[in-house]
Amino acid sequence: MTKPLRIGIAGLGTVGVGVVQIVRKQAALLRARTGRDIQITAVSARDAGKDRGVNIATYDWEDDPVTLARRDDVDVFVELMGGPDGPAKAATEAALDAGKDVVTANKAMLAMHGQALAERAEAQGRVIRYEAAVAGGIPVIKALTEGLAANEITRVMGVMNGTCNYILTRMENAGLPYETVFQEARDLGFLEADPTLDVGGIDAAHKLALLSSIAFGTRPDFDGIEIEGIERIAIEDIRAAADMGYRIKLLGVARRTGRGLEQRTQPCLVPASSPLGQLEGGTNMVVIEGDAVEQIVLRGPGAGMGPTASAVMADVCDLARGVRITTFGQPANTLADAPAAVAGVPAPYYLRMGLIDKPGTLAKIAAILGEHGISIDRMRQYGHSTEAAPVLIVTHKTTSSALSAALAAMAQTDVMHSAPVALRIESV
Amino acid sequence: MTKPLRIGIAGLGTVGVGVVQIVRKQAALLRARTGRDIQITAVSARDAGKDRGVNIATYDWEDDPVTLARRDDVDVFVELMGGPDGPAKAATEAALDAGKDVVTANKAMLAMHGQALAERAEAQGRVIRYEAAVAGGIPVIKALTEGLAANEITRVMGVMNGTCNYILTRMENAGLPYETVFQEARDLGFLEADPTLDVGGIDAAHKLALLSSIAFGTRPDFDGIEIEGIERIAIEDIRAAADMGYRIKLLGVARRTGRGLEQRTQPCLVPASSPLGQLEGGTNMVVIEGDAVEQIVLRGPGAGMGPTASAVMADVCDLARGVRITTFGQPANTLADAPAAVAGVPAPYYLRMGLIDKPGTLAKIAAILGEHGISIDRMRQYGHSTEAAPVLIVTHKTTSSALSAALAAMAQTDVMHSAPVALRIESV
Known part of the structure; x- marks a missing residue:
């Protein structure tokens, strides 16, 4: 048996607690599958005293995630704090500089700083893995980076914000206006503290920037994405679209065209009978098209404790097994500049x-x-x-x-x- | 740049030719993504002179796949001949004994001899990869073995024989009896030489045996699968099922139950509105359920030159990148005996x-x-x-x-x- 893989977790919100639960509950399974023990050595979060429903007393506590990231007894730094900058970025950089691999669910950080972080990781011979950053429990980063590695990807698209899909399907099913359902979603706790991240399409665009980089071998280009949210979708449009055989979905779409790279996150009509059209509620779906594989559709929960922790732990298992894939599927210094966004691709x-x-x-x-x-x-x-x-x-x-x-x-x-x-x- | 990865291909049917095409067409892409050149050094097939539409004159030719498998200039033996025994098995064993990794699309061989072959591979520190053996272009082996590695899998099921799904959906859409559509499918070349492999549910059962082994950490147990084909499905049943809100699908189902492992391949009714119920034609779909991830659905082409070659090449890319996963996701000598099949799990x-x-x-x-x-x-x-x-x-x-x-x-x-x-x- 190889020596244990030791992880340090920064951030003990829903996902962090889910990760702790899996490490505890599935210790034997993880050992059988990876050939190693997976151990949590230290954790960090805002409030040491908070009752989280799991016993964290057996792990060392660090107030400062940067200190956690640098600990000698941490092999993999698991960043679950969130936010594009601040402590998440500082601790990720510290971990990489200290020669640790990083597993993160932080789409905003990678969409904004992924290129610099990937270069930093690769300078140290380390990797950043982020299966949980896109489409929750769906292993889409793995499918795209590894499962379809022999394909020239032509289009990647999907419903990658479950909150928007919940709002749109609830409007249709209950015949309610946007404002009413938005308030319902807020009351149910489905919305980010800043709801614009969800309904403004920004969260979906963060995710699209990562998929697009892997798919097309380009530097993540969040600023090049045309972004439009669902705020102006009226119940009349949902009804009218349905009458013409369509459903309205907030789609992220990245496509290689003869004129450059098209990247947009916007409400679109899709045929009601298509897999995307039939997607209800908070479920996510990603469609990947490649020259050899034709079309693959992946569907699953886009959020939640279990599914997101499943994705985080898949990355941890990969590292325990010695699977080490570069951040965007090829060395960061070989990624091309994303060609200027093309807005003029014809469509109905x-x-x-x-x-x-x-x-x-x-x-x-x-x-x-x-x-x-x-x-x-x-x-x-x-x-x-x-x-x-x-x-x-x-x-x-x-x-x-x-x-x-x-x-x-x-x-x-x-x-x-x-x-x-x-x-x-x-x-x- | 690491030295090239050298592959030898045995079997130049549709899939073999597709693999040659990808290696030629996507050389630059494969190099960028894996960090290595992928080279075909030698090939083997029944007929050296046959026109296959690709130039194979630049590769060494071997009449005997066993000789190919042992060549010093072959790092990875790609077995695309098919058949549970005979040359495919002999050459696979020869490759493993000679210290080569093996990539294969051969579900029958692995369903029947997977345990022995996996042990043989692991004794040599080698791996057998077989993404193309299950559900064509869908990266389902990767999703289950790696992407969901932190889950206790509770059920894996799906439509894994596109020919049966084509026949069932064509019967429904055209209102034709089984015998007529069976003959159509035969004329279209959709059926195996021995059609019982398809319509008798055997091909789907081969695939289920592999998924079940990975999912539950058990030895592949093809003989333990309850198998029933679609031959007795009448158009009246398809109509009656539709009238009650169902569709009939040939499902492979493996489920962990309190009373043991349930493994069956049989025509089942599923809700017409479910992703499985909506699956039309030759497309495949696999549903995976785990304790953390809840439910993941994967959909894509189950056969065809491009999709199957995409899956073969994904395995080759993994090996080029140094990704080496054991055959059934944990060491073969740690797999449990599959508990006796349970036929009595209650269902409607x-x-x-x-x-x-x-x-x-x-x-x-x-x-x-x-x-x-x-x-x-x-x-x-x-x-x-x-x-x-x-x-x-x-x-x-x-x-x-x-x-x-x-x-x-x-x-x-x-x-x-x-x-x-x-x-x-x-x-x-």
Whole structure:
């Protein structure tokens, strides 16, 4: 039997406690599978005295995570504090400099500083693993980095923020407006302290930046991601999309195109019958497409104590077994600069508008679309009792710039009752 | 740069050619990701002169795969010949004895001889990897062995034979009987030379034996699997199941129960709205449940040149990167004997029967079920123009032994027009 793998855990929130529980409960299983004992030597968190429901008295306590990270009896530093900067980053750097491997669930830190941290790790011959940072319990980092390593990845996309998916499916199932469901989610504790991270699409974009880097061999480029949240999604759009055979999902999409790398996190329409369209509640789903494998779909819990701790411990098991993969799947100093984000990749769009109900109105709208080279795939006008006639249009593929120009031209007419809603339709 | 990883490929059918294509087309990508060149040094197949659409003239040719497996310039022996015994097994043993790692897509060989081969590999400090053996392009062996290594697995199940799923979905969508669609599938080249491997559930059982071993730390136990194929599924059952909200799938299921290990491959009913129920055509899906991760679902192409070669090359990339996992996730000599298969785990069942249309018939059937402790969840009798009244029953949970006894008792009555069909309903 090889000597034990000794871990130090910084951060004893839900995930940290879950990790402690697995190490305690599954000691024999972990030993059988990795050939080593996995031991927690020391822990660190904000409050030493707090009752967490697990006995941590047998581990050394450190007030300062940086001190924990540098301890001689820690082989792997497990960072579960969160936040892009501050103690999490300082302790991660300290661990790497002290020659420790790092396991983290911190998507924000890696999305913002992943390149520098990966270079720092590799200068020391160390690795940073972060299965728990993307899509909770789904082993997607492993699938992409290792399982599909022989593929030229063409697209990676998915529903990677369970809170947004909960809100959107709850709006549809209960017929409730966004504001009501947002408040429900807040009351249920589903939202981050700063809810913009969730509903503003930022959390999903952090995750996308990591997947995109692995998929395309580029430096993580969070700033290059076009980000839009779900705040402006109305129950009317959810209903109208359903009527046309679609569901609205907050998708992160990264795609290799002939014109560069497309990276966006935004609400999109997907076919209601597709795996993404059928995804309900807080579950996550990642779709990976490669030249050889065609399409793989991974589905599972995106958050929660057990699933996230499962992912953290998968990384720990890898290190115990001697599996050491570089942070982004190839040496950090060989990653290319992400090419400038491309916004103009053509796609079909969904348009919902309220038109003034008088003769010639629809003709004006159709003419404007035609003038901008946008052809109509499907159109529906609904009966109405108000002065605005609800009209839905699904276009053929067009660019977002052509669409913006057309919407601007529509605003100049006297037939729009309110500004139209435009949402991209993602092919799946 | 580390020295190249040199592979020898035995078997140049569809998958072998796909592997050659990836090695040629993606040389730069594989080098970037693994840090090494991956080189094919020698190949072996039945016919040296056959045109395979790829240039193999630059590789040494060996008529005998055993000779190939022993070559000094081969680090990894890639076995793509297939078959549980014969040349595939002989060459695999020769490779291991000569100190080579083995990558194979051969589910039959591993299901029958995996224990002995794994012990042989480990005696030499070598590994056998077989991502391509289960569920084609889906990285399920990796997900289970590594990604979920910290979980006590409670159930692993899935649709792992695309041909059967194609036949069942085609029957439903086209309303065609089994025999017609079977012949179509044969004409399309979807069936193995011995179609019993597919439609008899044997291929799916080979795969289940491997997943079960990894999941539960037991020796592969193909002989312990209860196997039933799809040959007796009638279009009437597909229609009746749909009417009750189910689809019929050939499922492989391995489950840890309080009474032992349950392993079966059989047609089951699953809810039509579940991911398994929605799976169409030749696509595969594996569902893995663990104590921490809850439930993970993996979906992707179960066969085909690109997807299968992607999986083979993932194993090759692992070895190039120095990732070396033991065959069944823990040392072979620590695997437990699989506990005797348990047939009696309670489950709900679907029953379809034709009853003689006369007073008191249904009461007799209901009484027999009641006498055997089987309670009825739902029952439907359909209008009919023939003398047999079609009746569907969904039972509450019961054991297969209680059900068999009840069916035997029904056969003794004078009210059965034909033998009833009974299918298990798997909860998902």
